Amino acid sequence: MVRTYRPATIWLHWIAAALIVALAATGKIMTGLDISPLKAAIYRAHGFTGVAVLFLTLLRIAIVLGVGHDAADPRWPAWMNAASRLAHYGLYALLLALSGSGIATMALSGLGDVLLRGALGQWPDLQAVAPANAHHLLANIFLALLALHVAAALYHQYWRRDAVFARIWPSRGGPRT
Numbered sequence: 259m260v261r262t263y264r265p266a267t268i269w270l271h272w273i274a275a276a277l278i279v280a281l282a283a284t285g286k287i288m289t290g291l292d293i294s295p296l297k298a299a300i301y302r303a304h305g306f307t308g309v310a311v312l313f314l315t316l317l318r319i320a321i322v323l324g325v326g327h328d329a330a331d332p333r334w335p336a337w338m339n340a341a342s343r344l345a346h347y348g349l350y351a352l353l354l355a356l357s358g359s360g361i362a363t364m365a366l367s368g369l370g371d372v373l374l375r376g377a378l379g380q381w382p383d384l385q386a387v388a389p390a391n392a393h394h395l396l397a398n399i400f401l402a403l404l405a406l407h408v409a410a411a412l413y414h415q416y417w418r419r420d421a422v423f424a425r426i427w428p429s430r431g432g433p434r435t
Contacts, residue, residue, distance in 0.1 A: 262425050263328045266321055271426060274314045277307050278404070285397060293381045302373050305364060312357035315350055333420055345407055352400040359396055362389035 262268070284304040291297040330339040364370035366389060367382040384390040414422035 262429060264321075264325075265428075267318070267328055268426055268428050270314055270318050270321075272428065274311055274318070277311050277314070281307050281311065282397075282401065293378050295376075295378070298373055298376065298378060301369070305360065305370075305373070308357055308360050311353060315353045315357070319350055331420060331422075331425075342410070345403065345410070348403050349400070349407065352396060352403065356393060356396050356400060359389045359393035363387055363393055 263271075281304060284300050284307070288297055288300040288304060291300070327343065330342070334342075363384065364373075367384055367387040368380070369382055369384065372378070372380050372382065411422055411426075414420050
């Protein structure tokens with residue numbers, strides 16, 4: 259039987275994954291819109307979703323610090339386990355940096371206040387705000403690392419055939435071996 263990840267790890271992974279897809283989609287959509295109530299609503303949703311991902315990331319880090327990582331796959335070479343761990347640390351670090359730059363953008367540009375008050379006529383020039391530029395750059399780096407993460411999962415599933423999806427997919431309550 260394949261050793262699975264802890265249930266908390268599995269659920270945090272998939273909930274965060276769904277929210278990150280939503281963040282990527284809203285991030286792409288909102289930057290191309292003219293200032294409007296729709297754009298403001300998408301920015302609000304993006305911000306609230308980003309805060310949710312921040313809390314999930316902090317929870318995941320707390321679990322890792324509290325009880326350690328889930329066991330590495332003993333069939334993988336040491337370098338592969340090290341690369342996996344490094345990629346995960348990179349994803350966590352980028353999620354924290356994205357959260358910080360997003361919050362800083364909202365605070366320093368005045369966008370947070372504009373969104374709360376609905377004063378669309380006072381929409382700030384976000385390109386003039388350093389954290390907004392950092393947020394955009396970090397998002398692109400994150401998406402590149404995320405693409406590598408997905409490619410590695412597909413490689414493990416279909417090339418190495420080491421059942422990586424069976425380890426991370428939510429089970430129906432069978433024993434964790």
